[in-house]
Amino acid sequence: MSNHRPARTQAEMAEFFAAGLHTGVGTSLKHESADKHVSGEALYVDDRLEFPNQLHVYARMSERAHAKLIRIDLTPCYAIPGVILAITAKDVPGQLDIGAVLPGDPLLADDVVQYLGQPVIAVAACDLDTARRGAEAAIIEYEELQPILDVEEALAHEHFISPSHQHVIGDAAAALNAAPHRLQGELRIGGQEHFYLETQVASVMPTEDGGMLVYSSTQNPTEVQKQVAEVLGVSMNKVTVDMRRMGGGFGGKESQAGMPAALCAVIAHLTGRPTKMRLPRTEDMLMTGKRHPFYIRYDVGFDDRGQLLGLDMDLAGNCGYSPDLSNAIIDRAMFHADNAYFLGNALIKGHRCKTHLASNTAYRGFGGPQGMLAIENVMDHIARYLGKDPLAIRTLNYYGKAERNVTHYHQTVEDNLLHEMTAELTQSSDYVRRRAEITAFNRASPVLKKGLALTPVKFGISFTSSFLNQGGALINIYTDGSIHLNHGGTEMGQGLNTKVAQIVAEVFQVEVERIQITATNTDKVPNTSPTAASSGADLNGKAAQNAALTLRQRLIDFATRHFDVSEEDVDFSNGYVRVREHLLPFEELIRMAYIGQVSLSSTGYYRTPKIFYDREQARGRPFYYFAFGAACSEVIIDTLTGEYRVLRTDILHDVGASLNPAIDIGQVEGGFVQGMGWLTTEELVWNNQGKLLTHGPSTYKIPAITDIPSDFRVKLVENRKNPEATVFHSKAVGEPPFMLGIAVWCALKDAVASVADYRFHPDIDAPATPERVLWGVEQMKRLKQTQACARADAATEQVNA
């Protein structure tokens, strides 16, 4: 922006003042980097200028899932011209372990390898290709150990990374015994590769005093700072992490961005040279963890109407080889095993299974989706058993407003919007009419069958590790009135920087163009929490608002002194400040305040109120509030091949008072499609040696443009502010819409169930690939046949009698 605005008269300024701000909260501003995204000018870590003596790192991965390392010979690496350094675990100067919460993740394998893909050695060279050839030249010998690859096998052997945990309300066993109806079942849920378009990458520069400047594509700069400091054996204040933007994160860069950064730091430390490590796609997919696959088993009791009476559920998550964030992830799966439903008497058990696979990690929803899928499967199962529409079973079991509103972890569900939202969506999606049409279509269509499902989302907002619910920000105002904004959150595409800038613009009542968004930097805002748990805007937006309010108050105090007026006489609007009747540009007040020796820099801090949780007792209020959503999806399947299409999806989603509706809609649509991908075409396949076979986009299929619903209608709930005192009464939006994709999975099962006239529940594990859909169809055909035979037998018997 220009520093020299034309001088305006009082009358002109009054017009601007009265017009109010057009770029504050609630407006659909474009993403702050949009112009740079489309022109290729947005810089990602790998795009930064390199130095003449730049090194590139390649890590050789373990070729075994579980083995002792017998011998590592690095001498052949140096035969490749251009190789500068080859290292093993022994060369790490500080602490070897980079486990984010609990130890268990050696930077390079030491003595044993625990998954196929684990980094064993690292080689630095003048370019990536040379580094790779150097690494391939090393001699690594293994002595094989028995791997455990399967979650059910790990569960059977109680091969866990940490003890199982349970949530208890009422007496599930007694309720199940007394229930008039009881069903048991199992469900296997696949994992999911993040497939951020930008793979993991870090670039470091050695600095004075043994320090490092780290450019890392990470959701958690403070964690990377800590990991780098620890592997070097230096204090955290010697390490600075800078993070401008990620090419997608989705949880995959919450804890696991640290490995490339720490490896670079070790090599930069040993060579004194700037060092970069970017994982090629295959290496990224083999080396890093994914969404946890789950094995679920349940025993449910209910009454004639389908109301839940008792539930006993085991949720066994496949954690991979190390703890990483799995404890919290399995906990969140347990916290969401109710989704929108009052469980009554429930025993929810979470198991953290250890397998010899990459360490599974955070992924949008953080275990929540798996817990919710489990209970949605139970809803379908009950509906088919009772011969009712699954939507009727769902709404019957919704948490009540005044009663039947306590969760299995003893938090009361307040401000539940799902009754109204479901009614509105049922109406707007024309559910009842379409249900009848689909039933008629299916009767007349022998090959293609349609399915319909409307599913709810209730997602708890807050880190369940309560201490993480804090945020920080730093605002500097310069003497020309321009504003430098920094906060502890990271931009991964979700529009966090845009929203936080809008918040600051709103407080100062200045146009958003005046605010310079800057890279997240551990120098500016320390001890940040990861940008995760959908909390980015809630925590950092509020912290930035607090910083801005502090500065605004200083400006008001200065103006009252300088102009000798009272506080009420000072007002800000649309780039101007009114002091009684006199108007002056914002920058003029800033210039005067500087001359008046007012500090124009402030930090801001925020911590979430009201939350507490006692994990020992499994009781408390882990969530500040809940975000709600509902989706209605219609699909068509081919009963000859299992292929399918999504015909239409209607979504109604709750974001409280939206900070930026365009960005929120983007999160809702993108989350839904990603969730749908998890449950349809995204299938991870390992061989019996523990090697991931689907390690690239030619074999691992995320949704493409023709996979989205041909008719896609997305709406935000209007006029429903968050009753809690969140930033401008908005709600978190990153993760909750992901689980709207469950509607597609349920609709596919609905279409399959039509083959046997909706009398049986098809056993279709996730993802529902065309193959699984076809096996569901075959199962329905068999059951229909069996039933027809049974009827015929019965009829024959009657005749004979």
Next chain:
Amino acid sequence: MIRFLLNRELRVEERLDPNLTVLNYLREHLRRTGTKEGCASGDCGACTVVIAEPYTGPNGDALRYHTVNACLTFMATLNGKQLITVEDLKQQALHPVQQAMVDCHGSQCGYCTPGFVMSLFALQKNTIEPCLAKTQEALAGNLCRCTGYRPILDAAEKACTNRTVDQFDEREAETLARLRAIKPEVTAELSHDGRKSFNPITVAELADLYLSHPEARLLAGGTDLALEVTQAHRVLPVMIYLGHVSELKGIAIVNAQLEIGAATPISDCAPILAAEYPDFGGLLHRFASLQIRNQGTFGGNIGNASPIGDMPPLLLALGAHVQLRKGNTTRQIALEDYFLDYRVTARQPSEFIEKIIVPRAQPGQLFKAYKVSKRLDDDISAVCAAFNLHVQEERITEVKIAYGGMAAIPKRALACEQALRHKTWNQATLEQAVEALAQDFAPLTDFRASREYRLLTARNLLRRCFLETTSPAIDTRVAAYV
């Protein structure tokens, strides 16, 4: 030496490793980092760039713009062409396709965005008015993990509505003249560190070169060959590029046959094949992505003898032949005699595919082709099936059936054909033929599908073919619901 225009700048490159991809040239040699690497395997489209080439259209000479994946494009192929990257679109203001992406909130993390922008740019150049099907076709090879695509579809519509003249249109005559000036007239050669590539201009030169370099790898579109470099990290010491041999390009109708030049890009073959055999066109629409079809060639899809290539089953069922050439000697063989074993063909050293000969459609002929994959677009078939039946008065007079994904090579289903030939095309015959498929195939289980699924689907596709040819009122294709 190769010469090409990087937007307006003439680049002359003498010493480049022929294994260098356009993506690495842009990012590492020129530090032109707007073009991103998402996978280096041609599956995500983040590195999409646009190639402009002169062609003679109805209104005289013009530029033709098409998208390719920079990660799969070797530098030698740029000779005589214009390369346009995302950096070239913005002048003082954003280009209209860029502005449309901004206005529609079409970017979130922004990493896939340059690729989408280039696909939209080419789409805009190649369409007169917005059309959803063309947009989907243009963008199916660009993956976005953030947006869910809806805003990008909106941006495409906006960019293709009332499009205005841009700097590329204004400079079209100038660019054409500059490209004419660097038009390859003689065999170009690129060499570095003992690695070589040749770009012959005539088929005779190609034949000679291949005789003197029998060890050379033939580079057609490179969409498969480049993976040996970018994914398997092998070095290709000698390559011969076919893309400048005009005799190997184009389709001629000779008698009752289509003669398709081996180096004809798949996207150029689609319209004429779709006119003959609508299902062939439908399948080509789902063949990889537009970027790949713009680059990959008809001959290449046969030449690499992949068991999961999509065209061989169709061509086998149609009774296609290939014309092979070695030196001055040519021979024609039936395609089924070409595929010998897993990635083994009847092609002899220094022998190359000159053209593919496909019979034209005949009255009374029923041709059905199906591709079954996890994802509709840009995926590899679990099973691909093609059925070519001649039915007269409900009697099957001639039949050819072929499958992909069911064996080590694309293969005819001879037992199944036997069960159908000279029979009445009815339910009883169908079920016998369905049973016979088990004699033809013992498919494998892999990450795309289990053997049981492959066999059941193969059978069910024959059932689908029966339904479609005998009860056309029954709806059988979900792919129609896009």
